[in-house]
Amino acid sequence: MTMDPNLDSPRTAVSNPPIQPMKANLGPGDVVRASAMPDLPKPERELTPVAKLIDVSKCIGCKACQSACAEWNDTVPEIGFNAGVYENPHDLTPDMFTLMRFSEFDNPETGNLEWLIRKDGCMHCSDPGCLKACPAPGAIVQYSNGIVDFIHENCIGCGYCITGCPFDIPRVSKVDHKSYKCTLCSDRVAVGQGPACAKACPTQAIVFGTKNDMIEHANMRVEDLKSRGFENAGIYDPEGVGGTHVFYVLHHADQPSLYSNLPENPRISPVVQGWKGVTKTIGLAVIGAAAVGSILHGLLGRANKVSAEEEREAEHLVESNLPAGKEGS
């Protein structure tokens, strides 16, 4: 299979796609924002924004996505108990980055019962509250394709990301005191594949591709739902966080809270917006400026199958553009 030199994000509109070989990306030059690092250099290129679309109306709640997520990320979710509901685990955990949430809705307008099943997990906000709240330099990064990723080597386990998240997604592990959430399978996307959950989804309720393609696909789905009597069907891609790179098609887009309390109008807490400057300083003080250089090195050198060239670029970045790190060393 030949490599497409122009492909910078997988063009995957359906689940279980053919592999689309492309040059591995999501290296240092693709980071647009990093937590507590306001002076990050401008990225050298702009990747095509990607998105995962979750079509709630096609979802059968089979949990194949949960299973695939645990398999791919090699987590070991706890074998819990039944609490009288279908959700298992009962909430997102450091070992379960995505969760089917089930709600039973007696629709007063139609008199029909609806079982609204929503795959919960990181929304990959364009304006990520977690990243803004995070005091640990380089613990949370955002790539130019829109993926928000946690760099665990840099995480100090403070949990501010949870406070910052309008969707209550990250979870801090009691074992290693690091914060975990969906990575949008950045390690798969970087090499031209869709996320594991999308690949496993049997009904193509989860689809992945460029954000534009996904919007187009979502619009088609909304049209279909309207033809089936769901007049308020629509897309959930909330403005309050600048839009998201994981977004939903909902039958009742006018009432997102029906779907296990999906926020009506998510925003980053003003508190988080306010303390941002302070925490950055605290973060630096706590860790010690000396560590920053190595942290960023870890961040930039971490991505999957990073080429030697990218490695050199990263070192160059650290040495030339980060006086703080240099001074400390």
Place this chain on the structure above:
Amino acid sequence: MTNPWTDIKNTDLVIVMGGNAAEAHPCGFKWVTEAKAHRGAKLIVVDPRFTRTASVADYYAPIRPGSDIAFLMAMINWMIQNDKVQWEYVKNFTNAAFIVKDEFGWSDGLFTGYDPEKRDYDKSSWDYVIGDDGFAQVDMTLQNPRCVWNLLKEHVSRYTPELVEQVCGTPKDKFLHIAEMIGECSAPDKVMTSMYALGWTQHAKGSQNIRGMAMLQLVLGNIGVRGGGMNALRGHSNIQGLTDIGLMSNLIPGYLNIPTEAETDWTTYMSSRSFKPLRPGQTSYWQNYPKFMVSFMKAMWGDAARADNDWAYDYLPKLDVPTYDILRMFDLMNEGQITNYFCQGFNPLLSFPNRAKLTAALSKLKLLVVMDPLETETAHFWENHGEYNDVDSASIQTEVIELPTTSFAEDDGSLVNSGRWLQWHWAAGTPPGQARRDTWIMSQIFLRVKKLYQDEGGVFPDPILNLTWDYADENEPTAEELAKELNGKALGDVYDLVDTTKLLAGQGKQLLNFSQLRDDGSTMSACWIYGGCWNEDGNNMARRDNSDPDDTGMFLNWSYAWPLNRRILYNRASADMEGRPWDASRKLMEWNGEKWVGYDIPDISPTAKPSDVGPFIMNAEGASRLFTRGMMRDGPFPTHMEPFESPIANVFNPEMRGNPAARVFASDAEQFATSDEFPFVATSYRLTEHFHYWTKHNRINAALQPEFFVEISEELAAEKGIKKGGMVRVWSKRGEVWARAVVTKRIRPLQCGEKLVHVVGIPLHWGFIGAARKGFGPNSLTPFVGDANVETPEFKAFLVNIEPATGEAVS
């Protein structure tokens, strides 16, 4: 399935009733979402519970467990009353016009000929009037009051929407709404598909449930067409293969029959299998039975099967009862009449009814051998696991041997999917530890038994000593060798039957397909329907070309479908009497003036003229059957029968319990409960998170659904003081279980006439071995009775009681 999974995308309307495709067949269900997304198809779900399938349905209606026949007969009645009938199809492609004997009738819920002592029917009146010409008499105008159509019309006239509401608890308006949706599919260019599974089979009248929908589909003209069909969703990846290959106690591979003890010789056996056409010019393909049977006997015994010894007919076992199904086997075991039991690849302690009886039965064995890739509860039935398996181990003297086997992922071989596709697979891993292939284990047993016969003789050693065992390594036949044997090969030169000089297959060659089988001993084939799977072209099951001209969903070059790589059964019925497709946009086959052409392999002789030969070539009528003559034990039409345990008396005959023709063992009859003591209807089912009793061994599956639970309505929870997530005790006349309570709006009480019926949902998947929490299966509670025709246990409708559990929770 009559149609392949991939064809479901071609439909206009999906009805899921008697199944829960999204939950139990999520991967196949993708074709429903395809049909919805790309054709604008609609999905109807009729189920006692609002299931995961219902969550994506366009329309849902509830139904009381075990009342499906009333619903389906009412649906046929509505179609007839509202002229939603595909008339040309019904007149020509069904037996609507066939005249039935005057003696046949129905009253008080029973057909003519019932003998309550024998619990069986004398079926002699359930047949056509045969004319002097030897053919069944017909009235193509459908005016004769004794023709099948008029008898059907009269039979279903009792089933009104009001009766549905009373018997099924389905609100009349919902029934009528569904009837309108289905009725549209009587148009020749509209099609409905039926997807069903164990929600229909696991009843004492399961076969009749399925007949009911098959008849509705025939009335609508939806059999043999793209996007239509009767689609049985098989619950295991190879359960279709299991039945094909004859792992039923009364079958030989390819749906041939084990002889009965009355059939003492070949001539007698064959005399009832002549399958002479019942109408002029019809195919009646079973006329080839002798070819299939002789070829099977040659596959078994080679040179020892000769014309002069009736093809070794004496070697075959002869049945003294209709079947030795699992229920009978465990009953015999419980009576102390079985000493050794080989349990290969299943876990009866959790998957057959009345666990207490199963445990008692297994405890009476001398030897139990369990062959399985996983540790099973059956193999550990003697271990005490507290509440979960409360046995007195010391009192059990059964010797248990576990032989670890490989799993499907560690073997080469084929799996036959629901759509009859034989799909070859290759081993993906090496077997762990001492696990061996089933073929190796069976070979070792066979070789040792054979040696014992050789060394010591015996009463009748011939079938063992003469068994064909022609494999490169006698210790372990390969999957390839077995597949080739199933396909069949020429033992001598095989010539064309018409042009007798034309050599079709030289001696030793693999046969092209079953059309080359002969009844003179010159061919062998271990399973005639698989003919073509591995011929001289090689392994056709391994084909992986996913090209699909014009997106019909047929994929003729992907794997191999029996019979003859045909993807849609009865596909000649996709065209009218002139051979033109009913729906030009959904063409499957058409008559081009000389032969049948199209996207599939024609299910008829390619040159059979459309006006002459009927599409249902396996039937002696050439037509499909709305009336099944004497072929089913419990009636030529489906008639409403209550479950053996029901809160409601049969509306046609309050004295009638369950299926009057179903076999009931004496000791089990005493264990049927009434609703006085056990007021709630229970039904059992699978969950998407698990696969039967396998995945509880898997950590991730166990995490996704860790603990046994039952589901009840908010109303029943309130009545009994049961809290969401609390422990409950559920008990029947046969046993008890403890479970977490899921209290849900998805199960609602059903108003059936005067009676309010509460339903308790009981998923399976838990036992006392594996990664998941210890729990119970519904089989601790279920009655020991099966379908009258095929003995599938009644797991879907039985009576229980429920209460909040007192004392410590067991988990």
